[in-house]
Amino acid sequence: xxxxxxxIGHLLRSGITGFVAGCPIVDQEIPRFGELVHAPMGGKDRxxxxxxxxxxxxxxxxxxxxxxxxxxxxxVIADNRTNRTVPMEISVLAVGYxxxxxxxxxxxxxxPLSLDVLYQCSDAELAEFTGAGRFGYLRHLLRNPDLPVAExxxxxxxxxxxxxxxxxxxxxxxxxxxxxxxxxxxxxxxLMQVLGALGDAFPISDL
Amino acid sequence: MPLxxxxxxQQIQRLAADAPAQLKHLEILRRHAGELLSAYAAKGAExxxxxxxxxxxxxxxxxxxxxxxxxxxxxxxxxxxxxxTIIAADGSQISPSRHEAMNYFLINLGAIxxxxxxGETPTTFTRSELHVAEYDARGSxxxxxxxxxxxxxxxVLLAELARAELATAELAAKSPQLIFTLTDxxxxxxxxxSRDPDELESFAKHxxxxxxxxxxxxxxxxxxxxxxxxxxxxxxVRALEVAATPQDQLADMRHSRPLRGVTDYDLFAGxxxxxxxxxxxxxxxxxxxxxxxxxxxxxxxxxxxxxxxPWLARVEMPAWVAESAxxxxxxxxxxxxxxxxxxxxxxxxxxxxxxxxxIVSREEKDQVTQMLLAEWRAQGxxxxxxxxxxxxxxxxxxxxx
Numbered sequence: 001x002x003x004x005x006x007x008i009g010h011l012l013r014s015g016i017t018g019f020v021a022g023c024p025i026v027d028q029e030i031p032r033f034g035e036l037v038h039a040p041m042g043g044k045d046r047x048x049x050x051x052x053x054x055x056x057x058x059x060x061x062x063x064x065x066x067x068x069x070x071x072x073x074x075x076v077i078a079d080n081r082t083n084r085t086v087p088m089e090i091s092v093l094a095v096g097y098x099x100x101x102x103x104x105x106x107x108x109x110x111x112p113l114s115l116d117v118l119y120q121c122s123d124a125e126l127a128e129f130t131g132a133g134r135f136g137y138l139r140h141l142l143r144n145p146d147l148p149v150a151e152x153x154x155x156x157x158x159x160x161x162x163x164x165x166x167x168x169x170x171x172x173x174x175x176x177x178x179x180x181x182x183x184x185x186x187x188x189x190x191l192m193q194v195l196g197a198l199g200d201a202f203p204i205s206d207l
Numbered sequence: 208m209p210l211x212x213x214x215x216x217q218q219i220q221r222l223a224a225d226a227p228a229q230l231k232h233l234e235i236l237r238r239h240a241g242e243l244l245s246a247y248a249a250k251g252a253e254x255x256x257x258x259x260x261x262x263x264x265x266x267x268x269x270x271x272x273x274x275x276x277x278x279x280x281x282x283x284x285x286x287x288x289x290x291x292t293i294i295a296a297d298g299s300q301i302s303p304s305r306h307e308a309m310n311y312f313l314i315n316l317g318a319i320x321x322x323x324x325x326g327e328t329p330t331t332f333t334r335s336e337l338h339v340a341e342y343d344a345r346g347s348x349x350x351x352x353x354x355x356x357x358x359x360x361x362x363v364l365l366a367e368l369a370r371a372e373l374a375t376a377e378l379a380a381k382s383p384q385l386i387f388t389l390t391d392x393x394x395x396x397x398x399x400x401s402r403d404p405d406e407l408e409s410f411a412k413h414x415x416x417x418x419x420x421x422x423x424x425x426x427x428x429x430x431x432x433x434x435x436x437x438x439x440x441x442x443x444v445r446a447l448e449v450a451a452t453p454q455d456q457l458a459d460m461r462h463s464r465p466l467r468g469v470t471d472y473d474l475f476a477g478x479x480x481x482x483x484x485x486x487x488x489x490x491x492x493x494x495x496x497x498x499x500x501x502x503x504x505x506x507x508x509x510x511x512x513x514x515x516x517p518w519l520a521r522v523e524m525p526a527w528v529a530e531s532a533x534x535x536x537x538x539x540x541x542x543x544x545x546x547x548x549x550x551x552x553x554x555x556x557x558x559x560x561x562x563x564x565x566i567v568s569r570e571e572k573d574q575v576t577q578m579l580l581a582e583w584r585a586q587g588x589x590x591x592x593x594x595x596x597x598x599x600x601x602x603x604x605x606x607x608x
Contacts, residue, residue, distance in 0.1 A: 061559070068550035074326030076548055076556060079319075082328045084563070 008037060008090060008118045014111040017140075018049065018094050021118040022087035031090055034155025036121040036129060039092075039112035045099045047108040048121070048129055048137075049092035050156055052147050056088050090118065093144065095137040096129065103129055105136030123163045130160045131172065135179040142183060142190070149190060153180065154197035161202070173202065233468050240469045243447040248279040254450050255489075257457070261449050262491050264458040269492045270445035271471075274505070274529075276486035278443070284482030287323075287540035288385055288533070294320045294368050295389040295557035297565040298357040301572045303348050306597035308590060309579050311339040312348060313572075314357045316364050317564025319557055320372065322384075323544060331564050334364060339579070352409045355398045359413040361390045362420040362431070369429040385537055386429040391558050394433035394523035395504055399494060414497070421502050425527050430534040434542065436554055438521040442506070443471045443488060471508060476517045479510035482543050484522075487529050498525065505529040509539065511546040511553040518553055520546075 008031050009023025019039065023031075031037060031051050038046040062080060065072065097108040121129065129137070141153055157176055164172035177198065184191035247254050251273030262268045296318040303312040314336045321329035338348070365388040376383035396417045398410040424431045444466050452463055475485050489495075490504040498504050503526040512518030522542065528534045545555035583590040593601070 061563075064550055064552055065548060065556075068547065070547045073324055073544075073548055073556075075321050075323050075329060078326055078328040079321065079560065083319075083331050083560075 006120045008120055009087070011039060011112055011114050011116045011118060012087075012089070013114065014039075014116075016094065016107050016111050018052075019092050019112055019118075021090045021092065023090060023118075024082060024087060031120060032155070032159070034152055034159055036095075036126045036156070036160070037090075037092055037118055038098075038121055038125070039116050039118050041097060041099075041108060041110065041112065044101075046097060047094060047112055048096045048098070049094045050141065050152065051090055052093045052152050053091035054088060055091070059084075092118070093140060093147070095140045103132040105133050105140075107140070123166070126160055127163050127167055127169075130176075131164070131169070135176060138176075138179060138183060150193035150197035153194050154201040157198060158201045236466050236469045237473045240444055240447055240466050240474055243451060244279050244443070244474055247273075247447065247450050248277045250450075251275065251278060254278075254446060257454075258446050258449050258491055260454075261452075261457040261460045265461055267493050268445070268449075268460060269440075269442060269490075270449060271442040271488035271506075272446065272491050274487050274489060278486055279478060280486045281479055281483045282485075282539070283480065284543055285536035285540050287544055288537045290322060290325070290384045291537055291541060292320060292322050292372055292384055292386045293389065293541060293545070293557045294318060294365055294372070294386065295555065295561040296361040296365050296368075297391055297558065297561035298361050299562075299565045299567045300353050300357050301567055301575065302350050302353055304597075305347075306594040308576065308593050309339060309583070310347065310591070311337065311575075311579060312353050313337045313567065313575060314353065314360055315565050315567050316357075316360050317561050317566075318364055318368060319560045319564060320368060321557060323541070329560075331560075332364070332368065333564060334360070336360070337575070348409075349403075349406060351398060351401065352406060355396065355410055355413045358390075358392070358396055359417045359420070362417055362424075365390070365429075365431065366420040366423040366427070369424055369427045373427055373429075383428075385533065386427070387534075387538055387541055388424060388429055388431040389555065389558055389561075390431075390433050391436070391562065392433055393435060394431070394506075394525065395490065395492060395494060395498070414494075418497070418502065421498075421525060425501050425525070430528045430531075430538055431525065432528065432538055432542075433523040434555060434558060435521040435523065438472060438508070438519060439470055440521065441466070441470050442490065443474055444469050446488075471521070472519050475508045475510075476519055479508065479517065479519070481510055481513050481517070484509045484539050487535075489526075490523070501525060501527040509542060511543060513551070516551070 009021040012020050012022045014020070031054065033051055033054060035051045036048060037051060038048050041047045061084070065076060065080070094107055096103060096105040098104070138153075141147065141156070142149060157173065160176075161173040164170075180194055181191065184194060255272045258268075258270050258272050261270070296316060298314055298316045300315065301311070301313040303310055316334040318332040319329050320332070369386050369388055372386055373383050396414055399407065399414065401407055401410070421431065448463060448466050449457070449460060451465060452460060456463065479485060485508040487505050487507045490506060495504050504523060505526060506521050506523040509520050509522050510517050511520050520542070522538065524538065528538060542555055545557055546553035548556040549559065580590045
């Protein structure tokens with residue numbers, strides 16, 4: 001498993017509903033699609049978000065380098081991934097915040113600032129955030145038609161369920177599945193997509 | 208109004224109509240130059256002596272001097288060294304302008320150090336040097352002076368990085384691998400032709416530092432070279448003109464240009480197979496005698512293109528590189544390898560990256576100007592103002608009527 005509380009990158013732009021961070025292109029498996037991350041909100045307060053898009057910009061030099069029949073020199077690959085200012089962009093959907101120690105599944109009162117550092121949440125923090133309240137943060141995921149909702153929920157649930165299960169809470173997965181069914185009871189098409197994606201992530205008997 | 212496109216179009220049509228006749232004439236000259244190259248191919252020593260004689264008559268003569276290699280010899284791509292370090296440097300500048308609020312210039316040097324094919328992440332370096340001309344004893348700088356300071360800075364930076372790499376290898380008790388240092392453009396520092404005593408004095412200082420950097424690279428056992436993409440020079444052609452000139456007319460070589468219009472590119476493009484280099488030539492120029500001994504300037508042409516589309520570069524190097532088989536073949540092979548990284552736009556990857564690192568953007572220039580002005584004001588100093596001419600040019604909105 002990837003190292004936790006890892007510094008992912010610095011914010012490039014932000015808003016109340018989400019933000020985008022830039023980071024060097026590295027070979028590690030972080031950040032991951034569906035990962036819970038946090039950005040500072042002053043003092044010990046934090047804004048939480050879920051990674052919904054990871055994109056790497058191309059540029060003229062990269063296009064030129066790949067347009068050759070010779071095998072790519074690994075030194076050139078390392079240079080482009082590490083040294084050149086072509087960052088990986090991590091898009092994050094805001095899903096809640098922590099103020100004075102309490103977790104809220106509401107949109108944050110303010111946006112994080114540019115160049116703020118974006119961190120990956122620890123296992124304990126992921127369990128705390130997803131175990132707080134009654135899954136209110138899910139509505140931020142479900143209301144956005146531009147997101148690959150089913151895939152995003154499946155990725156997130158798989159990561160959170162593993163943490164809860166390791167902490168001895170084996171019912172979290174069933175609870176979140178029930179909540180999703182309730183929230184999507186009037187949207188059969190999306191419900192089927194979400195259940196289908198969850199079915200790909202877990203044996204159906206586990207849900 | 209924009210350009211007078213009607214007039215421009217008429218001029219284009221006239222020029223295009225004249226072009227075939229000129230090309231036909233140029234083709235005759237190119238063929239003649241090729242014949243001279245073959246005729247003198249094995250007479251290198253004779254031609255060298257004649258070029259030296261012509262240079263003694265006219266020190267401004269710029270021409271190639273043959274070495275021991277036949278003039279039309281070609282050398283195929285050799286094997287690349289098992290491991291080698293490439294250090295490439297480039298520079299850019301914010302040029303001084305009396306129209307700006309502050310008359311300053313900045314030289315930004317960028318360098319990259321890499322070991323091809325290892326997968327190790329290259330190391331990059333930046334060095335920015337700011338000079339505020341009006342608070343300097345000299346009072347003002349010309350663009351040529353800044354360009355000389357930049358070119359010297361590139362070679363000095365390469366010498367420092369090469370020595371640092373050697374020291375690192377010694378500390379790690381590793382046998383140092385060959386180091387190849389590269390810059391874009393000729394190896395010869397351009398300048399020294401001004402009539403302004405201030406400019407001449409400035410050039411002399413930079414030139415001394417430049418030669419010291421070359422000596423330092425030589426002492427470190429590092430190779431160094433200048434890479435000229437798409438060269439337009441006629442150095443070998445000029446030598447052939449010398450060859451075709453009667454002995455008693457050498458004193459008037461300056462006015463004798465029977466092959467005017469033919470370039471070295473024309474001579475070698477059809478001769479060099481992909482990856483091959485030409486013979487090595489020594490460079491005869493006004494300043495070349497000052498590059499003496501191991502520093503003596505040499506060059507060869509290199510076909511970095513393909514069978515279908517030849518593309519030549521001129522590679523300039525000092526004598527200590529030209530006379531070492533390991534350095535010469537290593538340089539030849541590494542340059543082809545670096546060019547191959549870039550596909551059909553063959554140009555050494557390391558040099559392109561050094562350029563990327565060194566380049567100063569317009570936004571960065573504005574930022575430096577603002578930083579300077581803010582600091583001057585904070586210190587209670589009188590900062591200048593933009594000239595009226597520049598201020599009007601900077602006005603937003605339409606610039607043509």
